[in-house]
Amino acid sequence: MAATSQDPGSSAPARWRSIGELNGLANEGRDGGDEFPPGASEWPEGLDRRSFLKRLGASLALGGLGGCMRRSNGRIVPYVIPPENAHPERPEYYATAVPVEGYARGILVESILGRPTKIEGNPDHPESLGATDAATQAAILDLYDPDRSRVPLRAGLTSTREVFAAEWAQFLSARPAGQARIALLTEPTTSPSLLREVGLMLDAFPNALWFQHTPLASYEVDGLQPDYDFSKAGVILSVGSDCLYRHPACVRYARGYAAGRRVVDGRIAASRFYAIESSPSVTGVLADVRLPASPPRMRVIMGAIDKALLGNSSWQAGLGAQESDFVGRLARDLRANGQRALCVAGEEQPMDVRRWTASLNGRLGSEGSAFRWLASARSDSNQRSRGDARALRDAIAGGAVEALVVLSSNPAYTSVALRGVIPAISKLPFSVHLGAYADETAGACAWHLPEAHFLECWGDLRAYDGTASVLQPLIEPMWNGLSALEVVRILRSGTLPDSYQIVRECWRDGAAGDFDERWNRWVRLGVADSRAAAGARAPRGPVAAPDSSTEAPGLSLLLAPDSNVLDGRSANNAWLQELPRPLTRLVWDNAALVSPSLASRLGVEDGDVIRIAARGGLVEAPALVMPGQATDCIAISIGYGRWRAGSVGNGVGFDAYQVRPDDGTWGIEGIEVTTTGRRHRLVTTQHHFAIEGRNTVRTVDAVSLVLPKPPPRTSLYGGWPRNGNAWGMSIDLSTCIGCSACVLACQAENNIPVVGKDQVSRGREMHWIRVDKYFEGAPDNPRFLSEPVPCMQCENAPCELVCPVGATVHSSEGLNDMVYNRCVGTRYCSNNCPYKVRRFNFLNYRAPADSIINLQKNPNVTVRERGVMEKCTYCVQRINAARIDAERENRPIRDGEILTACQQACPAEAIVFGNIADPSSRVSARKAEPTDYSLLEELNTRPRTTYLAKVLNVGETAS
């Protein structure tokens, strides 16, 4: 407690507790400290006294008699004609790709009994390499979202596709052939087929205009894509970039970054990572040396870097001590590394900053090795496009549009420009919206067509590096949805086409030889023959450093795409809503992040609603104190406050688009902040971020790599005989980027329920693996430590000892088995678990029996009922499946044959699972590294999951 907490002003790297504690508040209550908050009891809506009594009676009757009545054995229904696949119960994997802001990420989709159940990375795809990010894992849930749009709507009323086609034909026939003034709005896309279809449409209707809109930043700099190879970098400079976490190539980048941070055979050639950013990002907080700076201040520092690199001795002018130390060390290391120096800028940075940062690579010599330019893969700068949403607004306002066609985009929410002309859209002679949800834009358009999920239709996309993939469906469209390809074809030709034919037409085009053979290979591998442009040339010569003004700019606001729901498109995905935001651990909300010192200056604490006025816009959002946030900068993510997202996303969070500038910039200077006196309940899954002097996350210096070894432990007991496989896991904290992909992979694999904001606020989140975050050092610029914590599978498991019914016992292979159907729910095991990795079904968290969400469930994992404890078991269903295969063939299980879901998803390969009894296994090699340690080793629980300490490569200070 206070005995161990430090003076917040001291810059000593002491480990400290929550922000509330720093401010002298003992209460860590997530809702602002009310000891017994009103309405904390449980009475679900729509349950009156009568039905309560009915249910009570029924439950007593069932409880009393259910045990003594024989259940029906049910029916068994064989096929009339047996299917081709003799084993429909066995998972099959199909290659396809998930769209990531229009780019492809190759995936393999697991299908059991004909329904897609889980997404894995495609090892053959360059932007997946077998791994995924969290958003990719969550994409499977969208398929089964009950809120998805199911029928065409005309003015909000149910209609049909045929009526739509007829009405469109009528619209066209009322105008001279080909003269209809059609406006087509899409997101920037890499799909060759869609671009071809759009092209054909523009050909067919000379007056048609094509606009492209996305609220997110373009990945292009002057028409080219910067691309990085972190594995070749010795020194990395990130300028506000989050490219290891949120980028079409983030998996590849994370893999490359991890290569430079991994201890192998006791050695490491560690990269050194510098970051300068205004708000902590998943990528930035990994930096060995990190400097928070507000957007205007960043420009000053970049100017200093530029000067220092040029050898201008006056570079220190106007810098603070911390800043000049940062710049000095950075410049020294960048010059020393030359070709191995990599500079990366965030996409949300102003274009001059991105240009300058990219040009540094050319100056330092890393262009061609760690850095390269790629030709554009996305249609951002397509010649036929007439501009973005602003251009469309002008066109509508100018009367140049008779028919508006919005494809797979939601501009009525995401475009500040278009929000203003919604009444005008409603008055157009024809307007149609294609989308997975009857969302905000659907409400503005006369027609709404349900869109097919990408697992329901054919398509094609290019990856960031240009690799093309054919997207194949895993399931018939559940709600008769259409793809954008099909809609464009309907609009152009009036026929009701098939996406399969459209995609094949595009790819057959101009192709010689045996097309079917190639097509089948593309579909099977998930990677089409590469038509990617090779590395492009640098766009221009030397670039001047971003100019900066010297006057004090005051407070600035930094908008950012949300780490989970992006621009709001995933707002109705409950997995993503409940997945803690990587750094704040916030769920089901966004918040205005303020630095600790700004918070005390404004007099606000977590949950106080503040009003931010910026350039005429106004947004009110609850403040959340974020250590490491630039002092004069408030950050808030977009994508919340939606009103037609669906039952999950409606009304969640605060709509930061209200202050988004029309031109799509992300930083706003000179904002005004006032307090409102109101409070909002912010819910986090973790609310104590200090490490309390406990050795839970260990760090080692890259030079010495010395970790104190614990004394050998002896036992009076003989211990249990261990023969056969001994499962174990190693988690490398040095390569872990803290992205939470493991959390969602586990959720998808193990049927983990979503419990909602209220239950999380009561401390009842269900994730089996969590990513702990700790802050260490000065609150305004701490070191961030993250640590994924699954069940440790202790050999001396404390949980097992106290279970009265033996529902959790050890397996012969060292698993801490959890037998759901034996559990009576005393929760004693959770109390006795020092790692608190056990999760309890306090209420019935299962979806209703008839819910469509159940189709996603993994049939090989029991869906837990109310009152049952659950936890990670190293994906024992996968172990069993592999064992059955191996036993049938009378061979041992091969190393790497079993991948746990978290391991499989991890982009950084930080998690390795395997047989520790086999000294040649990968996990044994990991555990033999000098940086291996057990969490809470002193308790002698002997965990099978151990960690590799986080390697820091801070280097010496400039002086």
Place this chain on the structure above:
Amino acid sequence: MSGAPFGTVAAFGDERSFLDAIAKAQKAGFRRIETFTPHNVEGEAALLRRRPTPVSWIMLAAGILGGAGAFYMQWYAVHDFRHLIDVGGRPVDSWPSFIPITFELTVLTAALVGTAAMLWLAGLPRLDHPLFGSAGFERASQDRYLVCVLAEDPRYTPAAARDALLPAGPEAVNEVTK
């Protein structure tokens, strides 16, 4: 109340004359004497040379059996068919863990068997008794001390019994029939 005599009852108002009456009846040669008192009277058992009750030995035996059974049950549960379960890496024969239940079941069986034995030895439950019909017997549970010379005594005649009891100064003497 059918004719056969049960015995002769004398009621006393205090312990001293009650004990005195027993002694006097014994002196008169009666050996089959029973008493009915509102509480346990010290000296009564010695005077009547009652055998020590076996309740304590029964309880001891029951307790040992219960404890041994409890320990065996736990031992059996962890060794069930050589199917040994690894619980938290602890040894199979975690005998210290078995002590509490062994103790509890020792106490439980001793208490239950002892109580049953007491009832059995005392001939309870017995709802009917010749004395229940007799006048004034309700005072035996309140404030009177009753001495009864039983009819089964070979020397018993109503008159002899009355003569033996009267010298102690009873408040009342009554003949009771079955």
Place this chain on the structure above:
Amino acid sequence: MKPSKNLAEGDPEAELLADGETPASVTRSISAIPIDNPRPRFWWAVFGAAFLVVLLLCASLGWLFVRGVGIWGINIPVAWGFAIVNFVWWIGIGHAGTFISAILLLLHQEWRTSINRFTEAMTLFAVACAAIFPVIHLGRPQFLYWLLPYPDTMDLWPQFRSPLVWDVFAVSTYGTVSLVFWYVGLMPDLATMRDRAKTKGWRRVYGLLCLGWRGEGRHWNHYTKLYILLAGLAAPLVVSVHSIVGLDFAIAMLPGWHSTIFPPYFVAGAIYSGFSMVLTLVIPLRAVYGLGNYITARHLDLMAKVMMAMGWIVAYGYFCEFFTAWRSGDVFERYVAANRVIGPYAPYFWALMICNIVAPQFLWSPNLRGCVPVLFVVALFVNVGMWLERFVIVITSLHRDYLPSSWGIYHATFWDYSTLAGTIGLFLALLFLFVRFLPMISMSEIRTLAAKREASK
């Protein structure tokens, strides 16, 4: 604190029975309460209120079974909340009865005689209230029977290393033996009731309940031996039960729980809370039913002294906990200790200190001790304090354990409070039924006392 035996005889300051009481008067006045119900309005008021609270308990349990334990405030990491706090509290209260009956009987403390019946009944009802909680706190209470050893279709056994299984045996044994002990002690009095009841129906009822007891010398011969042996069994039992409850915590490796001091410290705390509850209940009942002749000022004085002594043992327990935490040098233990004193639940801790340590110190003064209202208030404080003690042990240890990332907070909900209140109602309702229909003071034993005094005159 060991009043000498001869205090019972003649010392005017140390009267255990008022002058002029004879076996006849004892029988008359004590049996008059169930037979005549001398204070019907008081009885109906308390019983009626308690019954309404029992209805609240029924509603709380009904809602619990419909929705699940999630209606309470428990979470991860605080997976045990009010249910366990209440369980330990009630079980502790249940310890005074057996302690007074058994241990004081073995120690030949005659002053137990006036209060043993009542406290045994209190024990039974407290155990009944306590026994509700381990059942309802289960996530799946319908599978409670899996904690019992029986030949099931799964060929599985309970996990006998778990203290919760020990609890099952300890609590059920304690409940059963307490019931047997109480009932055996009640048999002669039931016979008295049979013989004094006014209507034939009641005489029949009491006649059946006393199993035909007739005070025969042969009965007494077996009976007295059994009774003393049951006392001999109950004495270690009473120690074992709360030791095992203490082991529920001590076996766990949680800082703040994993402590060898727990079993004795829990036993002392249990007796402490038991005596305070006895005083809380006896003081008003004694006044209302005019039992001052039997539960004399001397009785209250002795109970106050026992309570104070136990309070000091409990205080020593607190001290030991902190001392051990400090002396261990263990970062986790030290943190939990400090967190109790200044953490989010510090108000509970300090309230506990006031209730359990400060309040009883007023009883050092014989004047204050002799003042019945003061004694009553102090007893009330200790009752609350002992509940707080369990709250502090359970909640503060759980809410911040090893990994700071998993630290949490616990807020009780309406249903937590309603269930606690409901069991208090149930306890009072049962107790008032007992007072209404059974003699609340052992007539046969007081008669022995009265007769002995008559004899000595």
Place this chain on the structure above:
Amino acid sequence: MAMDPKTLRDPHNEPLFKARDTTIFRVLLAFAALLVIGSGTMAYAYFHSGYWNRVGIAPPQPILFSHRHHAGELKIDCRNCHPTVETGAFAGMPSTHTCLTCHSQIFTNTVMIRPLVESAESGSPIEWNRVNRLPDHVYFNHSIHIAKGVACFTCHGDVGKDALMVKGQPLIMRWCVGCHRDPGARLSQPGDLFDALAPAKPPKATPAELLAFYHVRTAVLTNCSTCHH
């Protein structure tokens, strides 16, 4: 008998109970004790009984399909109709078309197989009543049992003996773990695995030899997670 009239009730009071009442009371007490013990015994007997476990019970079926005839007398291999038993978790149920491989030629017009013909014509499957069923929380895999030498008859009984399919074994956990704890004695020789009838003679190999032959690793068999996850 004269006593203080103030504290005495009517001295000519009738006794409350007769000797008969004592007998009834004692019998009732004994009965209550028996009830406690007896209900436990009855519950044990009930839940281990064939009634509860449905052993030996043949549920009605839409077609009076005879395993005795097909498997016992005609000696059609089990795998003919349950084709995935060696490769998959499910043994597989014969599709309508599987039946029609023979029954498009023989007995085509009998009343008995009318439902089969109707199924083929309408395309709607035949709904059989399940005989063997495991709870949802049990993950059972046929293929591994066959691979490790557990014959069909070991769990399904002598299916070639009865006309209608009856449940051959209780399939309760006690029965399952009985074998998982001591599998050797229940294994069969490779040639016997698909017999419809348990061989009259015990296998020539000893349990230990069979365990070695099938490479059975007994340690994992009794892990909870082997069947429950």
